Structure formats: C-alpha cells, structure tokens
Amino acid sequence: MSEILDFSKFPLDSHIQAAIAEMGYVTPTPIQVQAIPVVLAGQDVMGAAQTGTGKTAGYGLPALQRILPKANTSMSPARHPVRVLILAPTRELAVQVNESLVKYASKTPLRVGVVYGGVDIKPQADMLRRGVEVLTATPGRLLDHHEGGSVNLSQVEIVILDEADRMLDMGFLPDISRILNLLPKKRQNLMFSATFSPEVKKLAGNFLRNPVLVEVARENATADTVEQIVYQVHDSEKTDVLIDILKGDGENGGPIKQVIVFVNAKITCRRLASTLSRIGISADAIHGDKSQEERMAALEAFKKGEVEVLVATDVAARGLDIAELPVVINYDVPFGAEDYVHRIGRTGRAGAKGKAVMLATGGDSRLVTAIEELTKQKFKPAERRPLSREERRSRYESQRRDGFGEDRPRRVRKEWRDDDREGRRPVDLPKMPAPVYDPIFDAPYEPTETTAETEHNQPVQTAVRGQAQGKKKGRVAALLGGLLRK
Numbered sequence: 001m002s003e004i005l006d007f008s009k010f011p012l013d014s015h016i017q018a019a020i021a022e023m024g025y026v027t028p029t030p031i032q033v034q035a036i037p038v039v040l041a042g043q044d045v046m047g048a049a050q051t052g053t054g055k056t057a058g059y060g061l062p063a064l065q066r067i068l069p070k071a072n073t074s075m076s077p078a079r080h081p082v083r084v085l086i087l088a089p090t091r092e093l094a095v096q097v098n099e100s101l102v103k104y105a106s107k108t109p110l111r112v113g114v115v116y117g118g119v120d121i122k123p124q125a126d127m128l129r130r131g132v133e134v135l136t137a138t139p140g141r142l143l144d145h146h147e148g149g150s151v152n153l154s155q156v157e158i159v160i161l162d163e164a165d166r167m168l169d170m171g172f173l174p175d176i177s178r179i180l181n182l183l184p185k186k187r188q189n190l191m192f193s194a195t196f197s198p199e200v201k202k203l204a205g206n207f208l209r210n211p212v213l214v215e216v217a218r219e220n221a222t223a224d225t226v227e228q229i230v231y232q233v234h235d236s237e238k239t240d241v242l243i244d245i246l247k248g249d250g251e252n253g254g255p256i257k258q259v260i261v262f263v264n265a266k267i268t269c270r271r272l273a274s275t276l277s278r279i280g281i282s283a284d285a286i287h288g289d290k291s292q293e294e295r296m297a298a299l300e301a302f303k304k305g306e307v308e309v310l311v312a313t314d315v316a317a318r319g320l321d322i323a324e325l326p327v328v329i330n331y332d333v334p335f336g337a338e339d340y341v342h343r344i345g346r347t348g349r350a351g352a353k354g355k356a357v358m359l360a361t362g363g364d365s366r367l368v369t370a371i372e373e374l375t376k377q378k379f380k381p382a383e384r385r386p387l388s389r390e391e392r393r394s395r396y397e398s399q400r401r402d403g404f405g406e407d408r409p410r411r412v413r414k415e416w417r418d419d420d421r422e423g424r425r426p427v428d429l430p431k432m433p434a435p436v437y438d439p440i441f442d443a444p445y446e447p448t449e450t451t452a453e454t455e456h457n458q459p460v461q462t463a464v465r466g467q468a469q470g471k472k473k474g475r476v477a478a479l480l481g482g483l484l485r486k
Contacts, residue, residue, distance in 0.1 A: 010036055012065050015107040020061070023103055029054040030216035036062045039190065044211040046204050047192040053216070055162070055192045056100045059086075063158050064105055066188075067133060071109040080111050080131025081155040085183070087139055087176065089166040090315055091116040091292055092299070097162060098136045110134060115151075117141040118292035125150035139167065139175035146182065153182045160190040161207070165200045165338060173203070180207065197338060226344055226354045228377075230368070231384040235361040239275065240386035242331055245357060246281060246309060248387075248395055249327075256327050258302070261311045262343045264332040272331065273311040283309040314339050330358040333367040337374040 031049040039062035088094040098114035113132035250256040273285035347354030
C-alpha cells in the first residue's frame with residue numbers, strides 16, 4: 001500500500017475527503033497508509049506505531065467510512081444507535097480522539113460524542129439519549145451509563161481499543177471484559193497502541209479474530225526525531241538541576257519556553273509545581289486528584305503559553321497532543337519502561353524534532369536498564385551538578401542583557417472583590433512583571449546590630465516569660481481552692 005502518497009487516493013467519501021482537506025491532511029503517515037485499507041476491508045487489526053504518528057486517523061477515517069451508508073438526518077434517537085465504540089484509558093485521550101472524530105465527520109450527518117468520568121454525568125446521559133453513532137469513552141464511565149440505561153451497545157459494529165496496554169496497567173481489564181460481553185458477537189475489532197506487552201498480546205489473542213498486524217516501526221521503539229539525554233544526578237540536587245535546565249537549556253542559552261515535566265507521584269507533582277512557581281517560573285500541575293475542569297484549564301493555559309512548565313503524572317503521558325512541544329523532562333524515571341516510550345512521545349510528533357531529558361539517581365539504575373532493554377538502546381549518562389551561586393548570577397545577568405524573560409505571557413491571577421461574592425465573579429488583576437533574580441540567588445545573610453542585641457537579650461525575655469507563667473499557675477491554683485507548692 002506504500003504507493004498511496006496522498007489522502008485523495010483513499011476510497012473515502014467526498015464529504016470525509018472535504019473535511020480532512022480543510023484540516024490540511026495531504027500526505028498520510030506510514031501507519032495510515034497501511035491501516036486504512038485494511039480497516040476499510042473489514043478485517044481485525046492489531047496496530048503498533050509510535051505516539052504522534054497519526055493512529056487516530058488510521059482507525060477513525062475508515063471506521064466513519066464503513067458506517068456512513070447508514071447515516072441519516074432523522075431526529076429520532078432510534079435512528080442514531082452507537083455503531084462505532086472507541087475505548088480510551090484516560091479522559092485526556094478520550095477528549096483528544098473525540099475532537100479529531102468531530103472534525104472528520106463534520107460534513108456528514110453522523111453524530112459523534114464522548115463520555116468520561118470526573119464531570120457531571122447528566123449532560124452526557126442527555127446526549128446519549130438523543131442518539132450518537134460514534135462514541136469515545138473511558139471504560140468506567142461507559143459502564144455507569146449502561147447501568148443507568150442511557151446507552152445501548154447492541155448495535156455496535158466496530159470496537160476500537162486505543163492504548164490497550166495502558167488500560168491493562170490501570171486495571172481496566174474487568175471493565176473491558178464486561179463491555180465486550182455487551183457487544184454483538186459479529187463485529188470488527190481494532191487494537192492500536194505504541195507498545196505491546198505480553199499481557200496485551202494475550203488480550204489480543206482473545207479479542208481479535210485473525211488480525212492483520214500493522215507495524216510501521218520496531219516494536220516499543222522510540223522516535224528517531226527525539227534526542228534522548230540522561231543526566232546522572234544526586235537525589236538531593238534533582239530540583240536544582242531541573243531549574244538550571246529550565247532556565248538555561250533553551251534556544252541560544254535562554255529558558256525553555258514550553259516543557260512537560262513528568263513525575264511518578266501526585267504529591268511530587270503538586271510540590272514541584274509550587275516550587276517552580278515560587279521562584280518565578282510559570283508552572284501548573286496535572287494529576288489524578290484534579291477535576292477534569294482543572295486539568296483542561298491547565299492544559300489550555302499551557303497551549304496558549306500562559307503556563308510554560310506543565311508538571312504531570314502519567315495521567316498526561318498519553319492523550320496530550322501539543323503541536324511543536326520542544327522538550328519533555330523525566331524528573332522521575334518511570335516505574336514502567338513502557339511509560340517512558342509514551343512520555344517522550346509527547347515531543348517529536350509528526351516528524352518534528354524533539355528532546356527528551358531524564359534525571360536518573362543512583363537508585364534508578366534498575367529502571368533505566370529496563371528502559372534500555374525495552375527500547376533496544378544503550379544510554380550514556382552524563383553527570384550533571386547544579387550551578388554555583390556565582391554561575392547562576394552570571395547566567396541571568398547575561399540572559400537579561402539578551403532580553404530573555406521579558407514580555408513573556410503569564411497567567412493572570414484571579415481574586416474576588418467583596419461586592420462580587422454573591423455572583424462569584426472573578427476579576428483579573430494586573431500582570432506581575434517577571435523577576436530578574438530568583439529568591440535563592442539573593443545576597444547571603446549578614447547579622448545586624450539589632451539581631452545581636454536581640455540574641456543578647458534572649459535569656460532576659462525567657463526569664464520574664466517564666467515569671468509570667470509562674471504567676472499564671474498561682475492564679476489557677478487559687479481558683480481551684482488549692483495552694484501553689486513552693
């Protein structure tokens with residue numbers, strides 16, 4: 001199928017062709033070249049490709065084409081049953097897939113929708129009851145809708161598992177099994193992911209029927225467009241090294257303008273984002289304890305450039321499609337080797353250049369070795385120590401002369417006026433200027449005469465407190481009718 005070098009050569013309906021032409025689709029990616037004809041033929045597919053290579057279009061476009069003959073403009077919900085079901089492991093990925101499908105189907109009568117947890121279920125139920133032919137869902141929320149009677153899956157013709165390995169890692173296998181048992185036995189099954197573990201292959205054996213393997217790159221490989229760097233650091237110096245990278249490893253020795261920093265724990269995510277914000281780096285956090293609205297607001301601010309550093313757990317390792325993201329930093333080495341592939345897959349997407357940096361401590365050697373074995377490569381860690389106070393001061397003076405840090409977009413703080421409490425209307429405060437120096441670079445502490453006098457008088461103050469406490473005890477004893485012992 002490699003002779004197809006233009007989307008117009010695929011046997012897709014003119015309405016779908018017009019939609020993707022508006023989106024700027026011209027040359028298909030390798031996974032699209034191989035997968036689209038196979039899916040159009042009605043065969044089951046097991047697709048393996050690196051993140052950012054266009055898997056959504058690889059299964060979405062032919063799936064829409066297959067159900068398009070049954071599309072109609074009727075207002076009856078019964079005429080719009082779920083025919084294509086896409087299961088995704090995270091809310092972010094579900095939203096991203098749905099956004100693409102809405103665009104693909106924009107010129108057709110097909111109805112496209114998405115359901116996921118963390119938000120009010122009622123609007124989703126109303127949408128499902130009105131009818132939707134293409135549904136993207138996270139497994140748990142889909143079962144909630146089924147139990148509530150708002151969705152009927154008896155007419156599904158195509159089911160797609162996107163990032164199946166991640167769903168297994170997150171413990172979705174029982175939910176997936178329940179969902180598959182609700183579907184018709186006669187259906188087309190597609191499974192797409194960037195990595196295929198032995199567990200996923202076992203699931204594929206039970207889920208797919210004589211599948212066609214579509215593999216456009218070496219299994220579990222990382223993209224050649226991503227430069228991978230590993231720094232060996234001391235655990236106590238990780239944050240300082242990270243700050244040095246963020247503030248000096250960007251273009252022409254300036255700060256990095258847009259970067260995702262991955263960590264392993266939610267508490268680390270919160271604390272690191274707070275630390276970066278305190279020293280003048282515009283940062284926000286995405287983790288599992290945040291509501292869906294908070295996650296989407298943080299992501300939107302990051303895409304707009306109002307937030308320069310997005311600190312995230314693996315909830316953001318899949319499903320975040322950010323154009324031209326230059327750098328990804330693994331502050332923590334991921335516990336799962338497959339997660340490394342997905343984390344660095346956020347950069348170097350669609351053929352663009354990217355950089356992936358990983359900070360490894362002495363206790364991370366086993367995890368680093370597992371990543372090397374999975375990706376069939378050998379890292380050459382370079383030792384990195386944080387800059388000294390003098391080196392940092394010299395760097396930022398140089399950056400200030402070069403104009404770095406000036407006029408950068410910053411997130412506007414929100415506060416409430418007293419007269420706005422009833423309506424809870426936020427008001428924008430003026431933007432704060434970026435600091436020239438970080439607080440940690442301030443001049444060293446020097447004791448003053450006042451400080452010396454205070455320290456000299458300290459014993460006297462202690463004695464006075466003791467006397468006051470003695471008097472208080474006396475009063476208490478008298479009130480209780482007893483005598484204070486001497």
